[in-house]
Amino acid sequence: MYKVKVGKKILSLNEEYAAKNRRFLAGHNKPCLNMISSPGSGKTAILARTITELKGRIRIGVIEGDIQTELDAERIRATGAPAVQINTAGACHLTAVQVAEALKKLPIDELDLIFIENVGNLVCPSTFELGETAKIAVLSVPEGDDKPAKYPAIFARAKALLINKVDLLEAVDFDIERAKADVLKLNRDIRIFAVSAKTGQGFAEWSNWLLELTGK
Amino acid sequence: MYKVKVGKKILSLNEEYAAKNRRFLAGHNKPCLNMISSPGSGKTAILARTITELKGRIRIGVIEGDIQTELDAERIRATGAPAVQINTAGACHLTAVQVAEALKKLPIDELDLIFIENVGNLVCPSTFELGETAKIAVLSVPEGDDKPAKYPAIFARAKALLINKVDLLEAVDFDIERAKADVLKLNRDIRIFAVSAKTGQGFAEWSNWLLELTGK
Numbered sequence: 407m408y409k410v411k412v413g414k415k416i417l418s419l420n421e422e423y424a425a426k427n428r429r430f431l432a433g434h435n436k437p438c439l440n441m442i443s444s445p446g447s448g449k450t451a452i453l454a455r456t457i458t459e460l461k462g463r464i465r466i467g468v469i470e471g472d473i474q475t476e477l478d479a480e481r482i483r484a485t486g487a488p489a490v491q492i493n494t495a496g497a498c499h500l501t502a503v504q505v506a507e508a509l510k511k512l513p514i515d516e517l518d519l520i521f522i523e524n525v526g527n528l529v530c531p532s533t534f535e536l537g538e539t540a541k542i543a544v545l546s547v548p549e550g551d552d553k554p555a556k557y558p559a560i561f562a563r564a565k566a567l568l569i570n571k572v573d574l575l576e577a578v579d580f581d582i583e584r585a586k587a588d589v590l591k592l593n594r595d596i597r598i599f600a601v602s603a604k605t606g607q608g609f610a611e612w613s614n615w616l617l618e619l620t621g622k
Numbered sequence: 623m624y625k626v627k628v629g630k631k632i633l634s635l636n637e638e639y640a641a642k643n644r645r646f647l648a649g650h651n652k653p654c655l656n657m658i659s660s661p662g663s664g665k666t667a668i669l670a671r672t673i674t675e676l677k678g679r680i681r682i683g684v685i686e687g688d689i690q691t692e693l694d695a696e697r698i699r700a701t702g703a704p705a706v707q708i709n710t711a712g713a714c715h716l717t718a719v720q721v722a723e724a725l726k727k728l729p730i731d732e733l734d735l736i737f738i739e740n741v742g743n744l745v746c747p748s749t750f751e752l753g754e755t756a757k758i759a760v761l762s763v764p765e766g767d768d769k770p771a772k773y774p775a776i777f778a779r780a781k782a783l784l785i786n787k788v789d790l791l792e793a794v795d796f797d798i799e800r801a802k803a804d805v806l807k808l809n810r811d812i813r814i815f816a817v818s819a820k821t822g823q824g825f826a827e828w829s830n831w832l833l834e835l836t837g838k
Binding site for chain 1: 626636648662688689690691693694712714741742743744745746749762765766769771772773774775787789790793794822
């Protein structure tokens, strides 16, 4: 019996494309943030406000992931930013192959920063690398302060967390200190921003962080 | 070359156990509802209120699915109802095998109705049969009225939809007529209940529907 030594880790198709996307983004020197959250936590609203607040300072492009519809890409385009919609037709997370295709459709040289808005799902997208520079988690106040303990994967992996809809803190039971403490137990290096995409609260700090990230 | 005819559909392990659960529930004449929604839409709060409102009329048992923690089962037990917690340790939906194990731990003969609270995920649990009598979808107002169009699978398959947190209708932009119309386009037989697990609004209609379902 012959033994064949294979001196190379065999990568899955997703990992191969994630590596390809990472090289593409590094080659163009463009940071890329993969936003992950439950459906309805406000990812698109955060992106629309971020683009508007940073207009003239950072040029942002967006890759939108949804099971169906072009609704989110349309909301982004209404801000004037380029957006490419991916429809997963039932799949619960974006793949690196889909992102590779979408990256080709963005005017990459005219951008400073790329956001990927993943399919609304607090679980599955956390473990599929897309070639992003970093993951950003979003948790909205009405979802409850117990979510980091119950769904730790994304909070453990994200570089930053946006606690969104803080304008609803009065209307619902949400202990923001408990949520922060649970997240920091999972990930002590994470940056946490308490924001409201509706009122603009907290967007100054978040925008500054993005300015630093892009070297602007 | 011999041809072997296999006159039986080969079922996946999940389908096999789903069929087994279905026979078990039918044999005991117990309806079983599989609740599916995004994280934080209020499934546990709805269950706790439902159990309390129906106390003395319907005896309810609950199977709780979460990635981690026993938090939800503890909230159910605080109402006096039996609850079995399943931790999926990362998996994004419950399986029929897990439910088969949990069913053994419930005092089935003392119950009139079993709820399964699936992992908070609007996508993946929709396509995994657990042997349930019917699926129940929950959509909470802060998630946004565009969710049925963007995540159609569960809305197309559910027997009933609870639109929860209607107490927040004033605080957020949510067009309840749009949400209902989009759901009815996907599923014209679905029953829709507008409720608030916080204030109790809409629970009379929902409770009546459960009384009918259990023949009480």
